[in-house]
Structures are given as C-alpha cells and as structure tokens.
Amino acid sequence: MSSFDEHRQIRESGAAIAGSVGSTALIDEATSELVIVRSQWRSVARRFFHHRVATLALLIFILLALAALGASFISPYDPNPPLTASVLSSARESPSAQHLFGTDKLGRDQLSRILVALGQSLQVGLGVALLSTIIGVTVGSLAGFYRGWIDALLMRFTDLFLVLPALAVLLIAAKNPEPSFFGLFDLPPATSTEGMILLLAALGWMPMARIVRGEYLSLREREFVEAARAAGAGGPRIILRHLLPNSVGPIVVFATLEVGLAILTEATLSFLGAGVQIPAISLGNLIADAEDTVGTDLAYLILFPGLVLFLIVLCANFIGDGLRDALDPRARK
C-alpha cells in the first residue's frame, strides 16, 4: 500500500469518527469503540475490493451459491426424475437450448443435476470450514495461551497425523458404516452430507489449531496482553477480548481456504466411491458415473461438473487471497 493510500485511509477513518460525532448527541466510550471497529472493517472491505480478481471471485461465488440455493426454482427439470419413457427418450442429447449442459445416459438434465451437486459441495465446504474453525480455534487457543499438556498433546497429535497419507485415512474412516464418538453416541455415516462434514472436520481442524497457537505464542508476549494481565484480567477474558480479535486475520483467511480444500477433498472421496451414494448427487459421483464416456461424444458429462467444481474452488481460493491482502496489508510485498 502506498503512503498516499495510508494517508487517505487515516483521513477517511477520521472522517467516519467525525461524522459520528456530529450525528450522535451522546458519545460514550462504547459508541466511539463501535465506530473505530466499523471503520477498520470498512477499510478492510475497501482493500479487498481493490483486489479486482478477488472481487470477481466473490461475485461468481455468490452467484453460484445463489444458483445452488435456488436450484429447485431455477432448475429447468427434475434432477432425479422417475425414468419414464419420455425421460429416457431424451437420453444422450448434446448441449442445446433445451438442455444447456446436455442430458445423461438416462435422459436426465445435466444442468439440474449439477446445481443439486453444487449445493451439496457448498454445504460440505462451508460446513467443514465452520466446524473445523470452531474446533481448531478452541484447541489452538487453549494450547497457545495455557501451553502445558494441551499444547504438548496438540503438537504430538498433529505430528502423528502428518505422518499418515490423508486421503487413505479419510477413505478408511469413510468406510465405517456405523461411526460413533468413541463408542459414546452414534454419528451419521459418511454417506450422508452431515456425516461427511463431521468426518472432514474431525480430521481437518489441526492446521487451524496450529495457526491459532502460533499467533497466540507471539501475541501473548506483547505489551497489551501484559497490560491486560496487570489490570487483573483472567485467562478467558484475555483470550476472548485481546488474543482472539488480534488473530482474526489469519483465522478468516485460513477458513476461506479450507472451504476450497474441503470441496476438493469431498469431490475426490466421492469420485473414489466414498461419501454420498447414488441416487444422491455430488460433483464427484457425477464424474465417476460418467467416467466411461471418456473419448466419446458424451464426454461433456465429465467436462461440465468438473468445470463447476474447478470454478468454485478457484473462487474460494482467490477470495482467501484477497482477504489475506486486505487483512494484513503489511505482509504484501
């Protein structure tokens, strides 16, 4: 960021405060704090929207998410219709005005099916990112602030998982028809969307925990934490009011990247036969189902679901990149 930008930013946030001063009659500590928080996020948003690729990615991501959300309204056809003669008669039709992405071997409209699959992918991606962030931030906070046995356990545990091939571990665990939480209560199997989210989050929260731990390790030595401690703040208060807000940047960025990673992993598992099973639809099993059309005129059945998958992951990653630049302008070279 140029010094000009910085100057302008300072002026703008100053103007924001001045504006609020003018508009509110009573100014207490709470409102002035609110204004500063909001202007900080506003400058983050401004920096984000300066990143043109990230803005475009966010736009496409929102459009795709809306399309998936409204799939039942905008889908031209039933994604899983009863296989009547009229449906079967329109089998193997190349992309056309009636069927934008063509029809599959049984005459089902590919666009309608991709929209349903996209919704499933987005559910998994966002669900895993949210859940693994909650677990990762909790464990990382405890390990980074209190150190001690939680820290030692976390570090050894992650070391252990780094030694095993991740995809193989996921495939073995996804095979379990009746998963349970250490035998205490039953969990949904990985063939359901919720089960897949739980599985990917249960095996995917460790990098987030390590990132949060690393942030806390450097933050906890800083003066403002010392000051809070001197003022009598306890552990939970220091974590929630001082350490966590200062680590929001890396957490948000990594959670965004986790969305793309989870979508990609779920699709790969699904392609290999784990995860939701036919007749339920996912981008991975759409492609696996059409694998034998490689090299034929029906290869568009592979092309389109993959393109959508690629696009959504690409968008998530670009948004993450834009957020990284926006939240930590100093790290930019």
Place this chain on the structure above:
Amino acid sequence: MTRYVGRRILAAIPVLLLASLLVFVLVRQFGADPARTRCQQSRDLKCLARTRVQLGLDRPLPVQYVDFMGDFVQGDWGTSERTDQSVAESIGIALGETAQLAFWGVAFSSVVAISVGVYSANKAYSPGDYFFTGLAFAGIAMPTFWFGLICINYLTFHLKELLNTNEVIFFSIPNATGHGAINGFRELALPVLVLSVQLVAGWSRYQRSSMLDELDSDYIRTARSKGLTRRRVVWKHGLRNSLGALVTVIAIDAGALFGGLIVTERVFSRPGMGTLFLNALGNGDSAVLIPWMIVTGVFIIIFNLFADILYGVLDPRVRVA
C-alpha cells in the same frame, strides 16, 4: 553433523511407533472384520468364531497390536486375507511401480517449477509473472481426478482424431506389449503430467518467493556492482542460494507421493501403491491395509528426515538448534 543426524533419527522412532498404533486402531476399529472377510464364502456357522480364534482376534486390542508389531519388525508381514499372497511381496512390487511414477513426476515438476519460479522472481509483477501466478492458482484448485480424465479425453482420443491416425500417441493405460524409451514416454507422459499439476503449482510459488528474497539481498547487489552480468548473478548466485529452501520442500513432498498417488494410479489404471490400497479397501483386506499404512508412514518419515538433514547440510546454522 553425526550427532545432529543421530538425534533426528532417534526422534523419528517414537513418532513412527505411535503412528503404527494409530493405524492399527483405525483399521481394526473402522475397517472390515478380517474373520468376516475369510468366512464370506463359508456356510459353516461356526466359521466366524473359529477364524476369530485362529487369527487371534478374540484377544484384547493391545495384545493383538504387540503381537502384530513383533511379527512386523521381524519381517513377517503375513498374507492377504483375499488372495493368500505375501503382503511384503505385493507391497514390494507396488512400491517399485509407484517409485517409477513418483521419480519422473518429481524430476519433471522440479525442472518446470524452478524455471517458472526463477522467471517469475526475475520479472516480478510483469504480465508473465501474473500469468504464471494465475496458472499456479488454477493448479491448486484443479481436481486431479477430473484433470486426468480430461487429459485422456483430449490427448488420447481427440488428438488421435485430430491427427487422423489410428494410433494412440499418449496411452491412457499401461501398454504391456511395448518396450523401450519411446513406449515408456508415451505411457508415462499423461500420469506424470497429471500428478505434476499440484506439485508445480506449489513449488513454483515457493521458488519465486525464496528467489525474490535472495535477489533482494546485499551480496547480489555487490555482485552486480562488481560488473557481473544480470544473467550470471541470477543463475549462479541467486538460484544456488535460493534452491536450499525448495529442495527440502521437494524432499518432503516426494515422500508423501508413495501413499499419495491413489487418484493418479486409479485414473490411469496403473499398478502401484494406490491401486493396492484401493483394492485392499474394497476387499476389506486389513492384513494389507495396516502394513500399507505403516510403509507409507515410514516413507514420509524417512523423506522428512532426509529434508531435515539436507537443511542442516545446506544451512549449518540449523544444526546448533
């Protein structure tokens, strides 16, 4: 140096032991019941109970683990529950196949990634640099299995039509009848390309940033002001010093390939560790799965160790820590 290496090796042993315990519990807890697998064909109702005793599955899990590890470290890896083949033998064969693919993949990826990384650092923020940055983003977001199928679709089938020949140029499955280097190239070209996408994307970014750091340093400025040409400074001084960081990353990633080529081998129907794993998983063959996981873990640990040592050799300051 010897002390440094020795300390690293000693530190790796408990990790490996714990990982093997984790694998054992994972496969036993989640995987199929080996006795059930054996008794699938049998009509004898007592088969299950008898086989469980025979295989020692009626004993507590810790006892089974100690027993298994005892045999394992002595080289007795047992036989497959499906094919009665020696597990050690089939893993050995699979390792050879995978090593071949991994070797060419790593060789190809490192050459491409280093060239791209040096170019991008040298011409930072030029249109060319942005182009490669975009490509790297695309590579990271690329679903490997889909890219493989697309490559087969276009480079095996459509290329044939385009050139109007009957002969396939790049094979999509191993070609058993052919021999020689040219045949090997046609067979390996697509799998190597597919497995390289993610590696090149990651490594080229890494090389770019470490090269940028080097080019920014004082000794480069000194070399330039001494009158050396820019080309010489970049390739002789900058590249050499920036490679250290990348080489360790390459070593770590290469180790992970022994258990990480599941998708590539599956898409191109190649024999190897990935195919062995998928078959064992499909058959519920835990006698293969457990040693498989341990062997891939050993490879990851060995290559990590190798990276650590390499790092110590390239940068003596690390050894003290």
